[in-house]
Amino acid sequence: MTTLPFARPRKNTVRASDPKIPNLTPEQLEEFGAEMDAIRQRVIADLGQADADYIRGVVKKQQQFEVAGRAMFYFPPAWPLAVAALSVSKILENMEIGHNVMHGQYDWLGDPKLNSRIYDWDNVCPGEQWKYSHNYIHHTFTNILGKDRDIGYGVLRMDEDQKWHPYYLGNPVYALLLMTFFEWGVAMHDLEVENIVKGTRKMEENKQLHAGIMKKVKRQALKDYLIFPALTGPFFPLTFAGNAAANLVRNVWAFNIIFCGHFPAGVATFTEEECEDESRGHWYYRQLLGSANISGGKLFHTMSGNLSHQIEHHLFPDIPARRYPELAVEVKEICNRYGIEYNTGRLSKQLFSVARKIVRLSFPTPKPKTAAPADVEVAAAA
C-alpha cells in the first residue's frame, strides 16, 4: 500500500518504540480506546437474528460439503472432487466455525452446540488447550516479545529481537514443515517443548496436557484414518489418502492465513516494559499495530473465517467475525485520524512479505547503525 507514509517494506520487523510509529499520549490513548469501546458496545447491542442465521447457515453448508465429500469416496473417479469437498468442509469448520465459536463469539445465542465451553473443533489440538494458549495468552499478550508464544510458535525466528542462533538457519525448512503439519504444530504448541529444551519448563507440567492431546489425536485418527476409510471397504487406501489430503489442504490454508495475520512487514512487536500496567487504550493500540489484514472478496473472507480481518479480530475477538468487514470501515477511519498504520494487502503481497521475513531472519540481523544505546539494551533484554 503506497498511501502509508511510514510503511517500510525494506525492514523486517518493527519495534513499537520505532520513531516512525506514532506515539500516542496517554490522553490520546484513552480517547482512542473509548472510540473502540463505543464501536464494540454498538455492535454487541445490535447482535441478533442475522448473526444467528449466518452461523447456522455456515454450519449447514459445511455439513453438506462434509457429507458430499465423504460420500464421493465410494466412487473412486470422483476422488479429486471428494478431497476438494472435504477440504472445504474442514477449512470452514476450523476457521469460520471452530475458531470463532471457541472464541465465545456466539455464546450469547444460548445454543449449547455453538458455545465456547462445549464446542471442540475438528482438529488434533484439544479445544480446551487451544482456548488457553490462543484466547488468553495470544489475544491478551499479542506481540509482546517473551510473552506471546505465537511469535514464531517457539520454532521460528519471526522477529529481529529474537536472538539469532545457528539453529535458525533452518527457518524456511521449519516453516514449510510447520505448514504441512500445522494442526499437529498447534496441538504441540501448549507443551512448550522449546522451554523444556531450555530447561525452564519441567516434563511433569506436560503430563496432563499430553494426555489430553493423545485422547483427541486418537479420536481424530479413528475418524479420518480408520472408520471412514473402513466404511468404504475396498477403497480403504483411497479414502485414507483422501482424508489425509483434505487435512493437508486445510493445514496449508490455515497456516498461510494465520501467518499473514501477524508477520507481514510493518507489524510491530512490543517489549514487556512497554506494556506494564497497560491501559485499555494501549491494549487496543497494540492489537492494531500487531496485526495485519488480507484484502479479498466475500468468499475469501468466509473461507478464512474472516481472519483476513485479523486487525478487527484482535480489536474485538469476541464479536462474531462476520461483522469484521463492516467494522473495518470505521477502524480504518479512526486509524487515519490518529495516524496509525492500517496494515493490509492482497494475499500474494502479504504472503511474499512473510516468506521474505522467514528467509531473512534465518540469518543474523546486522546491528542497526543508528540505534540508540537504550534500544540495544531493550533488545538484549528481550
Add this chain to the structure above:
Amino acid sequence: MTITQRVLGSRVLAALASPHGVDRYLEQMNPMWAATEVRARVVSVTRETTGEHPVATLVLQPTSTWRGHRSGQYVQVGVDLEGGRRTTRCFSISSGASLPGERFSITVRAHEEGIVSKYLVREAQPGLILHLSQAEGEFTLHESAATPTNNHLLMISGGSGITPVMSHVRTLLRDGYDGHANRKVTFLHYARSPEDQIFAEELAEIAAADNGVTVHLRYGNHFFDADELERIVGDFRDLDTWVCGPGGLVELVQEAYADSPRLRVEFFKPPAFAVDGDAEGTVAFARSGEAAANTGESILEQAEAAGLKPEYGCRMGICFSCTSRKTEGTVRNILTGETSSLPDEDIRICVSAPVGSCSVDL
C-alpha cells in the same frame, strides 16, 4: 431403547459425526429426529385463565429420546426467541407421569418479567419446536400410585405452584384403581381470585367425585400457616407433604413443619432485580459457601478477596476463561454498563460487578 436409538446414540457414530454430533445432522433433516438430545413439538396450546397474567397449558410431543417423567418433576425448556437468542427456563410438568416418548404437558403463567413464559403463553403455536432437557427434580411421589396404602398425603400449593402437585394428583387418580387415589389425599390450594384459578373445572370434578381426594380452595392472599393447617388436617406434621408456590407460602409452611423431613419443597426462582448503581447487599459464592459484603468491584476481584481462586485469563473480558454461572441476582457489565437479572446465567466474572445481592457458583 430401540436398535435405531442405540445406533444413533453410539460412540462410534458420535465420533464420525464430530465435531457437531449426530443430532446436528438429524435436526437438519427433521427437527423431531434425535439421537441423544430431547426436543418437542407443541401439539396444542390451551388457555387456562385470562386476565393480566394468563395461564396456558401446552401439550408437548417429545422426541423418542424422552425418557419419561415421574410426577412432580420439571423440565428445562429452551425457546429460540426473536433475535436469535435461545433462552432456557424450568417448568414443572402438569400432566401425570409419562413413559419414554409419551406426550406430556406443561402449564405456564405469563409473568411480567418472564420472557420465556410470556412467549409460551402468548406466542407459541402448535408446531413450534422446543429444546428440552430430560425430566429433573426430586419433588416426586415416593410410593407407587398403583399400590393402595393407608397413607394420608398432603399437597399444598399456591398460584401456578399447582402444576407439580396437580401432576401428583392426576397420576394417583389415573393409575389408581377405578378412578380412586387408593389412599387419602388432601389438596390445599390458594389462587389470587376464582378467575385466576388454574384447572378450576377439573378440580371441581375431583372434589365432587368419590376418589379419596379432598380439595380445599382459598382465594386472595391466603397463606397456610400452622393454625390453619391444624384446623384442616389436624396432625399435619405426621403427613408426607408436598408444597410448591410463592416464597411467602413456602416460608410459612416450612415454619409450621420446623425441620420435618416429611415436608418436600419446590421453589420457583423469580429474577431478582436491584436498583441500578448499588454496591450493596451480599455476594454469595455458592460452591465454596463463602459470602462477603458487595464492594462493587468485579465478581472475580471479590471472589479473590474472599480467598477463592477462580479460574481466570485476560481479566478484561475477551478470553472467556473465567465464565461462571450466576444463579441469582443482578450484575452489571463493567465494559458496557448493561445490567442483567436472569437467573442461572453464564457470565464473565472479570467484567461483571454485582448490583445488590447476587449468588455465583464458585
